[in-house]
Amino acid sequence: MLLNPQAIPYLCIVISNGMSKKNNPKNHSALKVQQGIEQPSSLNPALTGGLRQFKKDILSPEAFLKGVLSGDRSLLGRAITLVESGLPEEKEAARQLVNQCLPYSGKSIRIGITGVPGVGKSTFIESFGLQMISRGKRVAVLAIDPSSTRTKGSILGDKTRMEELSTHANAFIRPSASSGTLGGVARATRETIILCEAAGFDLIIIETVGVGQSETAVAQIVDFFLLLMLAGGGDELQGIKRGIMEMADLIVINKADGDNIQKAKLAKMEYENALHLFPALPNGWSPKVLTASAINKDGLDAVWKEIETFVKMMNQNGWFTKNRQQQSLSILRDSITQSLNSGFFDNKIIKQLLKEYEQQILEEKISPYEASQKLLERYFVEIEK
C-alpha cells in the first residue's frame, strides 16, 4: 500500500513520542498511521511554521522585508514573532523591519470588533472574512487579549475557531501575543498591522473581548469600531460599559435568526434610542444599529456597506487621515510615558532609594512630593552617568 507522503511528518511525530513500535498499539496498520492526517491545525500554518522555524535560523532583515513584501504568509508569521519577541538582541532588527515596511503600509481598512464572550465574534469574523475574500479582499485577523497573559490565550487560541477562514490562502490569522502588558500587546499589534499591510492585506480585523480596557487600546489603532451585541440582555447583563458604546461606529445585534428575530428588532430600536442620547461625533458620523446572523450569513452585506460609507465619508471630510495622524501622535506620547516610567522604576539605584523614601514617608519624615522630587533629580543624575 502506498503511503501518502503527507503522512510522513505525522508518522514521525508518533514515533518521536518515545513509544516503541512494539508497545504502540496504533502502529499496526497504515490506516491508523494516516489518522494523523485528519488532525490539521486550523491555525494559520504561517504562524506555527513561523514559531517553530524562528529559533532555528535567524533571517537577515533584507530577507524578512522581501518575504513580507512578497506576501509570503510563513515569513510574515516569522516577522511578527520577531516584532513580538521583545528580546534585546532582536529589538533592533524588529525596529528596522517595521520602519522599512512603513512606506508600504497604511492602505488597508483597520476594523476593530468587540463584544462579550459568546456574542459570536469568531463566527462573525469567519463569515464576514470569507465574504470579503469572495469580493477579492485579503483579510488578516489579529487579536488583542490581555487576559491571554493569564489564561495563555483565551481568544483565537482555540483551534476550532474560524476553521474555514484560517485555512484560506487569502487570509492570515494571528492569535494575540501570549505575554506582556496590554500596552505591550497593543504596540505589537499596531506593528503587526504595518507588517500585514506591507504584505498586501487590505482588510485588517482586530478582535478583542469587550469587557475590559482593551477596547480603548484597540480604538487607538483602528479606523472603524464595530460592537457586537445580543438581543434580550441589558447592557449591564452583557457587561458592556457605556464608554464602549460611545466608541462604536456601528452596533450589530448578532444572532438575529429563528425565534430571536423579533427580539433583535426590538433591541435595535432600543440601541438606536440610546445612541441618540450620545453627543454628536466630531467627524460627523452617526453610528447605526444593524441586525445580523453570523451563522446564517445574514446582514453581512449591510455591515460592509456601512463600513464603505464610513470610509468614503471620512476620506471626503479628511477625518480618515486626521484620525490616523492623531492616533500616531497619541501613541508617540504613550510610548514616551511608558519608556520613562519603566526606565525610572527599573533603575537599580532608584529601586533601592524608592524603598528608603517609602519608609520615610510612612514615618512622616518627608512628604511624598519632596520624595518624588528627590528621586527624579537623582534619576536624571544617574542616567547622565
Ligand code: GDP
Ligand atoms: P465569541 O466568543 O464571541 O467568539 O463567540 P463564538 O463565535 O464562539 O459564538 C458563540 C456561540 O454562539 C457559538 O455556539 C456559535 O455557534 C453561536 N453563534 C454565533 N453566531 C451566531 C448567530 O448568528 N446565530 C446563532 N443562533 N448562534 C450564533
